[in-house]
Amino acid sequence: MDASLPRNTPALMGRIDKLYSEVIKHYEALVGLAAIDNQTDRNTTALAQYQMQVETSALIRTIEDAQTLIRQLQEMWLFGQLDTLGDGEAKQRSDESAKALAGMLQRLVEQGTAAPTRAANDVVMS
Structure with a gap:
């Protein structure tokens, strides 16, 4: 995976927009070159063919x-390296759930240490 790939929303959106505009630019150039201008000169035809090959390659x-970017985004998402959400609602809910769970575990630990002490006192008193 490319370590230089930006991992924030504006940079990723900028890269997507750049790729989108390049695809449109090259496609429009191909459509423009495909137009028939009633010029049957061999040089003109050869030049148009060469330009079409260049635009097709581009x-x-x-x-x-774009496919490489999609693959990198999938890898980043899969391995948890895609930081496009920031401190969103999902993270806040996760943090709240973790705090609630930590509180419940703390109460269980406190109850667990208190219960054996009472049981030991009951055995000693009998």
Whole structure:
């Protein structure tokens, strides 16, 4: 996984927007080159073919970059390294649940240490 990949929402959204605009740019260029202008000159046709190959290669490369980004996002999400939520509601609920659980465990420990003491006193008194 790429360690230089930004892990915050604005940077990731910026990268997605950049890839999106590049895909649109290359696709529009291909559509523009595919238009027939009634020019049957071999040089013009060869130039258009070359430009179409260049734009197609650039479009494929941009889509491969998008697939790489998707894969990296999936890995980051899977391994818990994707920090796009920050201190959201889910984290707050998780923290509250953890505090409640810690409180219950503390009460159980206190009750557990108090109960054997009472039982030992009952045995000694009998």
